[in-house]
Amino acid sequence: MSHPNHPDPVLAGPNAPEEAETFADLLSAFEEQRKKPAAQGEPLSGTVIAVSDEFVYFDIGRKMEGVIRCDDLRDPAGTLLVQRGDTLPVSISGHNSEGYYTLSTIRVERPRDYTELEKAFTEKLVVAGTVIEQVKGGLRVDIGLRAFLPASRSGAREQAELEKLVGQEIRCRIIQLDVAKEDAVVDRRAVLEEEESVLKQRAFDALEEGAVVRGTVRGLTDFGAFVDLGSGDGLLHVTDIAWTRIAKPADVLSVGQSVEVKILKVNRQSKKVSLGMKQLVPDPWSLAAEKYVTGARVQGKVVRLADFGAFVELEAGVDGLIHVSELSYTRKIRKPSDVLKAGETVEVQVLGVNSGERRIALGLKQVLGDPWEEAGKRFPVGSVVEGPIGSLANFGAFVDLGDGIEGMIHIGDITAEKRLTHPKEALTAGQTVRAQVLEVDVPKRRIRLGMKQLQPTSADEYIAEHNVGDTVTGRVVEAGPKSAKVELGEGVMGYCRLAEKSSQPGEASAEPKADLSSLTAMLSARWKSGSPGAGASAAGGRFRAGEIGSFRISALDPEKKRIDLEPAG
Secondary structure, three states: OOOOOOOOOOOOOOOHHHHHHHHHHHHHHHHHHHHOOOOOOOEEEEEEEEEOOOEEEEEOOOOOOEEEEHHHHEOOOOOEOOOOOOEEEEEEEEEOOOOOEEEEOOOOEOOOOHHHHHHHHHOOOEEEEEEEEEEOOEEEEEOOOEEEEEHHHOOOOOHHHHHHOOOOEEEEEEEEEEOOOOEEEEEOHHHHHHHHHHHHHHHHHOOOOOOEEEEEEEEEOOOEEEEEOOOOEEEEEHHHOOOOOOOOHHHOOOOOOEEEEEEEEEEOOOOEEEEEOHHHOOOHHHHHHHHOOOOOEEEEEEEEEEOOEEEEEEEOOEEEEEEHHHOOOOOOOOOHHHOOOOOOEEEEEEEEEEOOOOEEEEEOHHHHOOHHHHHHHHOOOOOEEEEEEEEEEOOEEEEEOOOOOEEEEEHHHOOOOOOOOOHHHOOOOOOEEEEEEEEEEOOOOEEEEEOHHHOOOHHHHHHHHOOOOOEEEEEEEEEOOOEEEEEEEOOEEEEEEOOOOOOOOOOOOOOOOOOHHHHHHHHHHHHHHOOOOOOOOOOOOOOOOOOEEEEEEEEEEOOOOEEEEEEOO
16 A cells, blocks of 8 residues: 555656556456467467376466376377476367366367368378277277278277277378268377477487486396487496496396486487486595505405406495405415405405506405514424425425425435435325424525434434443544544544643654554444543543544533543543
8 A cells, every 4th residue: 555645656647547557458458368268279388387197287378277198298118208397389279177278289270171171181281180989990080070090090009098089189190081972081190209209309409418317228238228218218338337347237227217317428410318327426436545545454355356366346336456466475376266256255455546547456465464474483493394295396395384385305305315316206295294494594485494304313323322421432533632523433423522731842743643444443343342442542631533542421412413522531
């Protein structure tokens, strides 16, 4: 309401009444236009305002909305070709029982006389008709005269759908006409296909790269899936379904499934559309460098084995490779299947990440550990080990010490009994042997073993048969100022420490030459009798090489095979 002191601006001024009247006339004229019945076939622009299970509702600028059956706006796959907000050229074909205008997407008119019928037939125009009844083989349609619509040309896919057409107004084309006999045959299916083609083209023209749309899987092949978008099919390539590796689309998709896809590329000339599903979720590789730090230990599933390595899935879409050389420190792996199997869960260490090339290098042996790091402690020099013979070579035999570590017995360390030309003369593969550790070289990953070192020697037997304090006979083979090396038996040596003795004037400086032939016989006889040699020096005296004497055992060391002596006397 206007305030008394402030006149309504619309009514202010000398010409206010005329202006108000003009506005009222315009509004009245607009309302009258909306109330005015529309002529059938009148071309209009309709905007989709709502969609129900049965009808699509259009605003056509009239008091009442217009409707088109949803089935008339679906493609062969059953996908509705329009959505809310779409604008289509339509024409009014009548009214339905609820008072809504019934619309057509193509402007059609009902022929009024035979001249118009002949023109429609000659020019192949689309005409409107009302389905009167169902007859044998099809339907009877009133197009100005009673025409026959064959069931095969009705556009109905089944009998129930054909029956629903009775009483409806349809759009069709006259394909046969005999005015004299008042006989005509019409085709509805061709008109529907043309309208569908127009709608599809309109929908195709609306496609934009980067847009996200929904479609229905129409077919599956080994290389991808064909998705019906309403405007035609788009190809969803197998590599664009998911970031994970997919063997075939049928593993994750099925015919008839509704999917949301992104339009990757539209070729207007060939009308080919490329689609993607994985593009709707983040690329897991974008965060791979942050999640998988070099040196970190992670778990994954072995998904594929190749001759050069094993592929491990760390997460959906992110695989790493364990190269065959990174499977074991100790074993020479020829193929990954010797160690791993598909589907197995393993713990691995990240060796390197290259997000740009989508590569992650993994290692298995780094997690299992290097047994050679503890080899020096596990197999100290002098210790005795036991294990099976793994293989034989010309130069020796390899013994399995466990955890992939092998020790090598040189052919010369197998036995002291005889000279071997090949290890197989004394050993066989798989045979369990005992050996002594002779040398450990961790950097070179080598352990040298010996078997003959564990076989009893003449020294072992001698030590076993004597005790500390026994008096024995031996021949001096080496003499020095402080010690002498004494042969106690064949291959048995003892070591005698001598007391210091000052030189006396007139003492002979020259040592008599020993008669070796007579000494050997004498030594052999005295070893058997155990009596001391005549040439033995008194305690604290000196010995000469070749001299036979009596000695007392002062110490025995079985491990070192050492016999310590002192002069008896």
